[in-house]
Amino acid sequence: MSASVSSSLTGNVKPCFNSCKKTLLTEVETQLTTTDKKRLIHRLVYAAMTTQNxxxxxxxxxxxxxxxxxxxxxxxxxxxxxxxxxxxxIHLIESSSEVLHMILKDLVDMESTDFPLKEVRILVLSHCVLRTFPSWCHHSVKVSLSLQDSTLLQQPVETLVTESLATIYKLCASLKDKKSKLGPEAQQQAFPLQDAVTTLCQSPVLCSPCKYLQTYTQPTNILMDSETVWPTQRRLYW
Incomplete structure (x- = not known):
């Protein structure tokens, strides 16, 4: 993906997904004062390999x-x-933290079964966001998505994740507008490239659901500066 295309994607998704102009406290207060929300909403995006049919x-x-x-x-x-x-x-889910935690545990349980989802990788977990979709839906991507520029796969995983998320968010913004219709050429650019998604699923850098839950549920022992004795102890005799 060229720099011009990447910048245009970022510019198009800013009105819906860029919350840098607001502080986290402002966003939390906005959600708490909304009457139709019981809890804070979070967004989980993950990718996985599947079997045929x-x-x-x-x-x-x-x-x-x-x-x-x-x-x-x-x-x-x-x-x-x-x-x-x-x-x-690629699955984008918006709900409370409790529901997302149960979905992650369900993905962990799938690893020991013959369910067709394999090599699940967490792309991002965003906190305190606004809902993008009114309901849950699915879409089969039938357009040709073979990667023409092989140099994209040589980029760092962080770049692939960023560009894939930018494409997904642009798609969400397009689907949110009921008047917008995606033609064949628009669909070709609206969905993340299949080869890029496959590369992300095979990357050891991204966390699996099991590793993600282990990282964020186990206690972390941090050595504070106040616990360090200075100067360090030395032997006063030989």
Missing amino acids: SEVAITEYYRIYLSTLWKNTQADAVTGILLLYPNCI
């Missing part, structure tokens, strides 16, 4: 799972979009 199974599973999750826990509704590629997926 598994689109129906994955879509039906999440349709039933998210509906059952909401009925049994009375938690906040789950909104977002599931992008289904021929051999991988």
Whole structure:
């Protein structure tokens, strides 16, 4: 992806997703004063590899799972979009932190089963955001997404994640506008490249759900500056 395209993507998504002009306290106060929100909303985006002809199974599973999750826990509704590629997926989910934690645990349980989701990688977990989608939906990406510029795969993983997220957020902004229609050429640029998604799923740099939960649920022992004795002890005799 060229620099001009990347900058244009970033410019287009700023009105909907750029919250740098607001402080976190301002965003939290805005959400707490909104009457139709029970908890703060967070956004999880992850990618995963799939097996062939598994689109129906994955879509039906999440349709039933998210509906059952909401009925049994009375938690906040789950909104977002599931992008289904021929051999991988990108899933964007918006809900409370409790619901996202249960979804991550469900992804961990899938690793020991024959469910068609494999090599799951967490792309980003954003906190205190505004909902983008009114409900949960899915979309099958049927356009040709073969990577023409092989130099993109040689870029760092951080660059691939940033450009993929920028493309997803631009897609969300386009779908949010009901009047906008994506033609064949627009769809070609609206969805992240399949080869880039495959590279992210195979990257050891990104966290799997199991590693992510272990990192953020286990206590961390930090040595404070006040616990360090200075000067260090020395032997006064030989």
